Amino acid sequence: MFKVFDTSAFLNRFFFNDIEAVITTNSVLGEIKNREQKQQIDNLIQRGKIHIKEPSERVLKEIQKKALKGLSKTDIEIVALAEELKLELHTDDFMIRKYASDLGIKVKGIAYEMKEKNILDEVYEKIKPTKEELQETKRISKEIIIKLRVASKKLKMPIKKIILAGSSARGTFITNKKDLDFFLLFDLKCSVEDIKIYNEKILKTAFPKVEFWEEYGEHPYLKCRMFNNNIDFVPGFYITKIEQKKSAVDRTPLHLRFLQKYQNEKIKKQAILLKQFLKNNLLYGADQKNNGFSGYLTELFILKFQSFEKVLKAVSNLEKNKYLYIKKPKVMKKFDDYFIFVDPTDENRNVASAVSKKNWQIFNILAKEYLKTPKEIFFFGNNYNQELPKNLLALEIEIEGKTPDVKWGIIKGIAKRLANELNTKHYNIDDYSGIIHKDEGLIVFESKLKDILRGPELKDTKNSKAFRKKHKNTYVKDNRLYCDIKFTRKKLVSETKRTIRYLIEKPKIEIVDYNKLKLTEEELKRIKKDFLKL
Numbered sequence: 082m083f084k085v086f087d088t089s090a091f092l093n094r095f096f097f098n099d100i101e102a103v104i105t106t107n108s109v110l111g112e113i114k115n116r117e118q119k120q121q122i123d124n125l126i127q128r129g130k131i132h133i134k135e136p137s138e139r140v141l142k143e144i145q146k147k148a149l150k151g152l153s154k155t156d157i158e159i160v161a162l163a164e165e166l167k168l169e170l171h172t173d174d175f176m177i178r179k180y181a182s183d184l185g186i187k188v189k190g191i192a193y194e195m196k197e198k199n200i201l202d203e204v205y206e207k208i209k210p211t212k213e214e215l216q217e218t219k220r221i222s223k224e225i226i227i228k229l230r231v232a233s234k235k236l237k238m239p240i241k242k243i244i245l246a247g248s249s250a251r252g253t254f255i256t257n258k259k260d261l262d263f264f265l266l267f268d269l270k271c272s273v274e275d276i277k278i279y280n281e282k283i284l285k286t287a288f289p290k291v292e293f294w295e296e297y298g299e300h301p302y303l304k305c306r307m308f309n310n311n312i313d314f315v316p317g318f319y320i321t322k323i324e325q326k327k328s329a330v331d332r333t334p335l336h337l338r339f340l341q342k343y344q345n346e347k348i349k350k351q352a353i354l355l356k357q358f359l360k361n362n363l364l365y366g367a368d369q370k371n372n373g374f375s376g377y378l379t380e381l382f383i384l385k386f387q388s389f390e391k392v393l394k395a396v397s398n399l400e401k402n403k404y405l406y407i408k409k410p411k412v413m414k415k416f417d418d419y420f421i422f423v424d425p426t427d428e429n430r431n432v433a434s435a436v437s438k439k440n441w442q443i444f445n446i447l448a449k450e451y452l453k454t455p456k457e458i459f460f461f462g463n464n465y466n467q468e469l470p471k472n473l474l475a476l477e478i479e480i481e482g483k484t485p486d487v488k489w490g491i492i493k494g495i496a497k498r499l500a501n502e503l504n505t506k507h508y509n510i511d512d513y514s515g516i517i518h519k520d521e522g523l524i525v526f527e528s529k530l531k532d533i534l535r536g537p538e539l540k541d542t543k544n545s546k547a548f549r550k551k552h553k554n555t556y557v558k559d560n561r562l563y564c565d566i567k568f569t570r571k572k573l574v575s576e577t578k579r580t581i582r583y584l585i586e587k588p589k590i591e592i593v594d595y596n597k598l599k600l601t602e603e604e605l606k607r608i609k610k611d612f613l614k615l
Contacts, residue, residue: 190454
């Protein structure tokens with residue numbers, strides 16, 4: 082049975098002696114640069130195991146009409162060939178897979194040399210916390226908690242308990258993680274304002290030489306850099322049941338207790354694998370930057386399905402798994418969210434509320450891709466490798482005096498609002514991205530901007546004639562003349578200022594050359610993720 086190979090089907094193979102009955106195009110073979118691979122392929126062509134064929138012009142034109150942005154000419158040709166020959170397309174390229182599948186073409190990933198179990202074992206060895214890291218975490222946390230207790234006692238503070246929480250407490254962190262989260266839990270008789278003040282006094286007494294800075298969750302907490310770790314000190318209230326909570330923070334000890342009750346080494350391993358999968362694909366973190374999965378949600382998924390692979394199978398069938406729980410709630414509450422995972426410690430809370438719809442859709446696609454072809458690239462590589470449009474515009478917006486998480490929330494909000502505003506005025510913004518770059522806001526979008534000039538009504542013959550003479554490419558809509566004119570940079574800046582003035586009083590905006598930006602690998606990855614067509 083013949084099959085069609087794209088470039089990745091050749092490049093991702095460690096050997097070629099099993100290749101036979103393969104059809105491909107000249108442009109695909111032109112992308113093979115490795116001399117040894119080229120020699121092997123030439124030999125297989127001579128032996129009649131690889132055949133070269135081009136798609137017909139008719140089919141190629143039909144496929145081009147439906148092409149996704151970011152696909153190369155070679156990509157479109159190989160998809161057209163598979164469609165014309167009605168053969169299975171072998172590819173490891175994410176965009177080609179989606180494109181071909183949407184067209185109804187059968188797609189198959191390249192069989193990897195290792196079984197999935199071996200892949201997961203190899204990945205886990207690279208990312209698991211070392212014995213030394215686990216011991217060091219225990220030593221540091223013990224030392225910090227002792228100092229906090231001594232300071233609390235000295236100051237006669239109404240504190241009930243001090244705990245280390247999060248993945249560091251559960252041993253489910255990825256190696257080289259340098260974050261610790263401590264929760265100082267006060268008596269319920271205190272007010273929110275009280276515990277903020279008490280938290281600061283205790284920390285400055287316990288660590289007088291350490292510099293702290295304030296950040297915000299539901300209420301303020303303090304951060305510092307100490308013992309070569311980024312450390313959060315979060316004040317909250319000590320509760321024994323969820324009905325007592327006075328803030329969202331108060332659930333944390335209940336979360337910790339629930340997860341520790343069901344954890345074992347197998348569960349920890351699976352949780353770490355899922356975290357790395359999500360983190361690598363920019364889906365991890367319930368903050369404004371990522372709009373993704375919290376550590377707690379990730380570990381609940383593992384508790385629910387018991388393994389990394391079973392989580393992916395559930396997510397790949399997303400429509401049937403959009404309301405999940407560990408234990409069935411007494412009342413099946415309705416949530417206004419795309420996906421629901423009921424908090425086992427608080428039935429009125431959806432743990433998955435922070436995850437954006439797009440991130441769920443991307444997770445769904447990646448889960449299907451991994452299950453077809455398990456590979457390490459899903460854990461360490463870039464799976465958003467489509468080409469970006471060439472005519473990109475970038476806006477730099479200065480955002481002063483805000484914490485990183487607040488800045489991310491602001492720039493994402495501005496990007497979305499600006500795109501919506503421009504689209505209502507027919508400026509046609511299809512894709513956009515809002516990121517923080519060098520501590521400033523950066524909005525990137527395709528620069529096919531056009532302004533629509535409104536002309537006279539057709540019955541006004543004199544002015545209509547003058548309008549047509551002055552402007553080329555006029556057209557009629559609702560008995561009135563219109564003309565598309567170039568959208569100037571000055572107009573773009575003024576539109577942006579008008580759109581964001583409710584967020585930034587005197588915004589400083591600059592249009593920059595996207596191609597001259599020195600983006601980090603992660604920043605480029607984020608932009609490509611935002612531009613991904615679903």
